[in-house]
Amino acid sequence: MEFFIFILYILSTITFLKSLQLLIRSSRTSPKLPPGPVPLPVIGSLLKLGDKPHKSLAELAKIYGPIMCLKLGRKTTVVISSPALAQEVLQKQDLAFSTRSIPNAVHAHGHNKYSTVWLPVADQWRSLRKALNSNIFSGNRLDASQNLRRQKVQELIEYAGKCCKEGVTVDIGSAVFKTSLNLLSNTIFSIDMADPTQDSVKQFRHLIWEIMVEIGKPNFVDYFLVLEKIDPQGIRHRLTNHFGKIFELFSQLIDERLELRRLGKSGAENDVIDILLNITEVNGEINRTHIEHLCLDIFAAGTDTTSSSVEWAMAELLRNPETLKKAKAELEQTIGKGKPIEESDIPRLPYLQAIVKETMRIHPPAPLLIPRTVETDVEVYGYTVPQGAQVLVNAWAIGHDPSVWENPTSFMPERFLDLDIDVRGRDFELIPFGGGRRICPGLSLAIRVIPHMLGSLINSFDWKLEGGIKPGSWTWMTNLASLYKRLSPCVLFHCLCDSLIFLVLGKCIRNVAIHFVVHVQFFSLLIRLTEL
Numbered sequence: 001m002e003f004f005i006f007i008l009y010i011l012s013t014i015t016f017l018k019s020l021q022l023l024i025r026s027s028r029t030s031p032k033l034p035p036g037p038v039p040l041p042v043i044g045s046l047l048k049l050g051d052k053p054h055k056s057l058a059e060l061a062k063i064y065g066p067i068m069c070l071k072l073g074r075k076t077t078v079v080i081s082s083p084a085l086a087q088e089v090l091q092k093q094d095l096a097f098s099t100r101s102i103p104n105a106v107h108a109h110g111h112n113k114y115s116t117v118w119l120p121v122a123d124q125w126r127s128l129r130k131a132l133n134s135n136i137f138s139g140n141r142l143d144a145s146q147n148l149r150r151q152k153v154q155e156l157i158e159y160a161g162k163c164c165k166e167g168v169t170v171d172i173g174s175a176v177f178k179t180s181l182n183l184l185s186n187t188i189f190s191i192d193m194a195d196p197t198q199d200s201v202k203q204f205r206h207l208i209w210e211i212m213v214e215i216g217k218p219n220f221v222d223y224f225l226v227l228e229k230i231d232p233q234g235i236r237h238r239l240t241n242h243f244g245k246i247f248e249l250f251s252q253l254i255d256e257r258l259e260l261r262r263l264g265k266s267g268a269e270n271d272v273i274d275i276l277l278n279i280t281e282v283n284g285e286i287n288r289t290h291i292e293h294l295c296l297d298i299f300a301a302g303t304d305t306t307s308s309s310v311e312w313a314m315a316e317l318l319r320n321p322e323t324l325k326k327a328k329a330e331l332e333q334t335i336g337k338g339k340p341i342e343e344s345d346i347p348r349l350p351y352l353q354a355i356v357k358e359t360m361r362i363h364p365p366a367p368l369l370i371p372r373t374v375e376t377d378v379e380v381y382g383y384t385v386p387q388g389a390q391v392l393v394n395a396w397a398i399g400h401d402p403s404v405w406e407n408p409t410s411f412m413p414e415r416f417l418d419l420d421i422d423v424r425g426r427d428f429e430l431i432p433f434g435g436g437r438r439i440c441p442g443l444s445l446a447i448r449v450i451p452h453m454l455g456s457l458i459n460s461f462d463w464k465l466e467g468g469i470k471p472g473s474w475t476w477m478t479n480l481a482s483l484y485k486r487l488s489p490c491v492l493f494h495c496l497c498d499s500l501i502f503l504v505l506g507k508c509i510r511n512v513a514i515h516f517v518v519h520v521q522f523f524s525l526l527i528r529l530t531e532l
């Protein structure tokens with residue numbers, strides 16, 4: 001019996017020592033994850049995201065710090081919320097963080113395998129980025145296509161002027177969206193895609209909108225991969241249909257162009273399609289499928305981001321009449337009242353530029369940028385970002401951080417007049433376009449188009465808010481759903497032009513508000529879908 005007890009004693013001692021050894025070894029080797037909330041079983045911290053993930057994550061960062069780790073469904077997510085850490089991820093360790101975390105919905109038509117937005121940093125992606133950077137968005141190319149944009153902005157002003165004279169409602173959001181769409185469609189195909197009189201493209205605008213809405217919907221599949229095959233909300237299914245229609249349209253336009261080229265009748269256009277077709281003839285990396293997916297990328301990433309920035313700027317100006325007055329004074333002094341603005345005038349309009357920066361600080365169109373992932377464990381500030389984790393950079397939180405910005409929720413363009421901070425990805429306090437090698441390639445176009453459209457709208461009309469709502473009491477900024485309720489249907493925008501007063505009715509505000517809700521959530525929801 002004693003022998004038996006002795007053996008038991010020896011065995012338990014060995015087991016205890018072994019366990020201790022394993023514990024010490026695992027504590028030495030297991031990664032030190034960033035702090036974060038304790039996850040619930042199965043769903044993790046999903047419920048903490050709320051309907052505005054960028055805001056909820058900013059609140060959580062106040063508790064857990066500028067690098068935190070959350071379990072969202074089955075997915076480990078690391079969230080970055082300070083300029084220093086954003087610089088670490090987007091610039092200093094750029095390569096390690098340059099792969100995208102891909103939402104399930106964009107697997108439709110294999111989009112993830114051809115898209116500049118979703119491809120990993122490798123030869124295909126490099127060729128596509130090179131095509132974009134040197135042939136489409138280079139300074140020379142943009143200078144050459146300036147005339148086309150001037151024309152589209154002029155059409156926007158003419159449209160507003162016509163409504164003004166006829167005293168009918170102007171839906172600003174819709175008009176600016178249409179302008180952005182036509183700007184891009186002319187740059188790519190030399191046609192107006194938002195022109196409702198053209199049969200072949202009648203549905204185009206609607207289609208682009210539907211695609212953004214679908215991508216923007218929260219998708220359970222991204223949270224729980226086991227649901228992939230079922231596609232319970234049908235998002236991938238609907239997106240497959242939408243993508244199918246849009247690729248059919250692009251394909252038709254490419255065929256027409258190829259036919260013109262075959263007949264020797266093309267060349268005058270020298271638009272993006274011509275440039276891309278030229279590239280396919282010399283570069284095996286890019287083929288026709290890439291071109292079709294690239295067109296989708298350009299329309300999906302470039303239309304709404306641009307137009308929502310103009311809408312937000314207009315909304316902020318209407319809420320801040322003093323700022324609007326100063327902007328008008330600068331334009332009157334530099335350009336002349338009511339005169340058309342050129343892109344080349346923008347460097348001479350520092351206050352207008354400051355308004356655009358301030359708008360993008362408070363309302364970044366992609367508040368969580370576009371999600372990245374890491375392919376191996378990566379050390380950041382003493383923490384491990386584990387292999388396969390999704391990485392979100394909260395540009396919204398950085399733009400609203402009181403330790404970075406004085407009165408962060410106030411719209412004060414003046415702050416930028418004496419501040420050498422730009423949106424081009426070198427100042428990590430303000431990163432609406434992201435940073436590093438995956439920085440938005442459309443940046444150079446956006447920073448021309450947005451002030452051009454905005455300055456033209458301000459300089460051509462007098463805008464004011466009426467209907468019993470005083471701008472000072474207009475506390476709509478953070479909750480657009482309540483804005484929608486509060487503003488409709490009694491609010492009127494009065495736009496004074498050529499001594500005529502026209503009313504931009506509550507309907508317009510309602511549309512704009514609805515657009516805003518979708519705009520603001522487009523990328524953020526995309527991230528919400530993607531990350532989980």
Ligand code: HEM
Nearest residue numbers: 117301302305306366369370432433434435438440442446
């Ligand atoms: C206000 C306007 C715009 C904003 C705020 C914006 C914002 C962004 C952001 C945050 C990213 C991700 C960057 C990162 O991961 O670091 C991005 C990527 C991208 N944007 Fe934009 N964008 C705008 C306009 C445009 C335009 C006009 C185009 C094209 C015509 C465009 C095309 C793209 C593409 C293709 C990517 C993917 C780049 C890659 O992953 O390599 N964007 N954009």
